[in-house]
Amino acid sequence: MRWQSGRRSDNIEDRRGMRVGRKGLVGGGIGTIVLVLVAMYFGVDPSVVLNQAGNLAPAQEERQTPFSPEEERLKEFVSVVLADTEDVWGTLFQGSGQAYVRPRLVLFSGAVESACGFAEAAMGPFYCPGDQKLYLDMRFFNDLAQRHDAPGDFAQAYVVAHEVGHHVQTLLGISDTVRAAQNRAGKAERNALQVRMELQADCFAGVWANHANKTRQILEPGDIEEALAAAAGVGDDRLQRQARGVVVPESFTHGSSEQRMRWFSRGMQRGDPAQCDTFKAARL
Numbered sequence: 416m417r418w419q420s421g422r423r424s425d426n427i428e429d430r431r432g433m434r435v436g437r438k439g440l441v442g443g444g445i446g447t448i449v450l451v452l453v454a455m456y457f458g459v460d461p462s463v464v465l466n467q468a469g470n471l472a473p474a475q476e477e478r479q480t481p482f483s484p485e486e487e488r489l490k491e492f493v494s495v496v497l498a499d500t501e502d503v504w505g506t507l508f509q510g511s512g513q514a515y516v517r518p519r520l521v522l523f524s525g526a527v528e529s530a531c532g533f534a535e536a537a538m539g540p541f542y543c544p545g546d547q548k549l550y551l552d553m554r555f556f557n558d559l560a561q562r563h564d565a566p567g568d569f570a571q572a573y574v575v576a577h578e579v580g581h582h583v584q585t586l587l588g589i590s591d592t593v594r595a596a597q598n599r600a601g602k603a604e605r606n607a608l609q610v611r612m613e614l615q616a617d618c619f620a621g622v623w624a625n626h627a628n629k630t631r632q633i634l635e636p637g638d639i640e641e642a643l644a645a646a647a648g649v650g651d652d653r654l655q656r657q658a659r660g661v662v663v664p665e666s667f668t669h670g671s672s673e674q675r676m677r678w679f680s681r682g683m684q685r686g687d688p689a690q691c692d693t694f695k696a697a698r699l
Contacts, residue, residue, distance in 0.1 A: 416568045416572060416633055416634065416635060416638055417632065417634075417635060418492055418496070418568070418572075418633065419495075421495040421498060421499055421633075422495065422498040422499070422502070423495055424498035424501060424517075424520070426497060426501070426517050426518065426519045427494050427497065427519070428520065428522070429490070430522060430523045430524075430527060431523060431524045432524060433524070434525070435527055435533065489556070490522060490553070492568060492571070493520065493551070493571075493575060494520075496571075496575045496576070497520050497549075497579070499627050499633070500575070500623050501515070501517050502630075503622075503623045503626040503627055504579070504583060504623070505517075507626070507688060516547065518547050518548060518582040519548045519549070520549045520550075520575070521548050521550045521551070522551055522552070523536070523550060523551070523552055524536070524552060525552065527552075529543040529545070529546060530543050531543040531544075536552035539558075540552075540555055540574055540578055542578045542579075542582055544590050547585060549575070549578040551574075551578075556571050556574075559571065559648065562648075563644075563649060563653075564644060564648055565641065565645035565648040566644075567637070567638070567641035569634075569635075569637075569638035569639070569641040569642050570641040570642060570645035571645075572624075573624075573642040573646065573679070576620035576624065577619075577620045578616075579619070579623070580615065580618075580623075581616050583616075583619050583688075584612065584615065589612075593611075593612055593694075596608055597609070603665055606666060606668050609668040609669070610667050610668060610669060610670045611694050611696075612693075613668065613669040613670055614669075614670045614674055614675065614678040614693045615691050615693040615694070617646060617670075617679045618682035618688075618691035618693065619688060620642075620679055620682060621678070621680060621681060621682025621683035622682040622687065622691065624639075624642065624683050625682065625683050625684070625685070626686055629686070642679060643676045643679065643680070646675035646679050647676050649675070650669070650670065650672025650674070650675050650676075651664075651667040651668065651670060651671055652664075652667070652671045653672050670699065674699050678693065678699075
């Protein structure tokens with residue numbers, strides 16, 4: 416990905432080197448393990464899962480230790496990707512007569528407290544609609560490359576763009592509508608609605624890639640393949656097979672590898688957010 420000459424975003428909140436404790440879960444605890452397994456293997460929406468954490472202890476700030484040049488370069492890369500999403504979605508919103516409110520990206524190490532509750536890095540990146548912030552422990556990128564077989568900078572960019580997609584859903588009122596429907600639904604229907612939410616965020620990530628490349632020619636050979644590998648690597652079927660050896664489609668909350676790749680590709684090819692209406696799609 417050609418990113419070095421890109422604009423850097425000012426909407427980065429660096430909490431690396433800060434420690435957050437949670438009462439009753441010293442040393443990780445059973446409760447934390449359950450939350451991690453649910454989030455990683457079943458893809459439950461963080462805004463639902465994190466609220467179960469409860470009883471947060473006050474955050475304790477430690478003196479930040481120097482970060483390696485590689486870590487600082489990765490932070491710079493993430494800030495460029497975020498800035499690029501700001502530019503693309505700002506233009507798209509303006510074109511439809513709306514104002515795009517830029518989200519903040521919180522970088523953290525190990526654990527973090529958000530408006531959605533307490534989260535540990537093992538749960539992966541997430542977006543919290545309560546404070547309209549993205550949360551990312553950049554060590555997840557190592558997991559993306561090694562555990563999910565998705566190395567490369569554009570795979571990392573896909574992760575950020577997907578979480579920004581959830582922010583777009585919040586601004587458009589989609590998230591509130593879906594949450595209301597989920598509150599009235601049974602478990603299977605709640606999961607099905609969440610799958611459509613996640614696939615739409617994948618499609619929105621593709622829309623960003625389409626416009627960013629048209630405007631700034633960011634794509635290099637192999638970049639799209641990297642994003643597709645990331646989408647496939649975090650598909651529910653693949654994660655469940657890794658975790659339990661069996662696949663249970665009715666428990667999906669993010670979509671299969673094939674679905675995630677297809678909806679990212681749709682956004683990338685069409686470049687039109689209106690083509691990302693997964694809620695009206697007969698086939699996901």
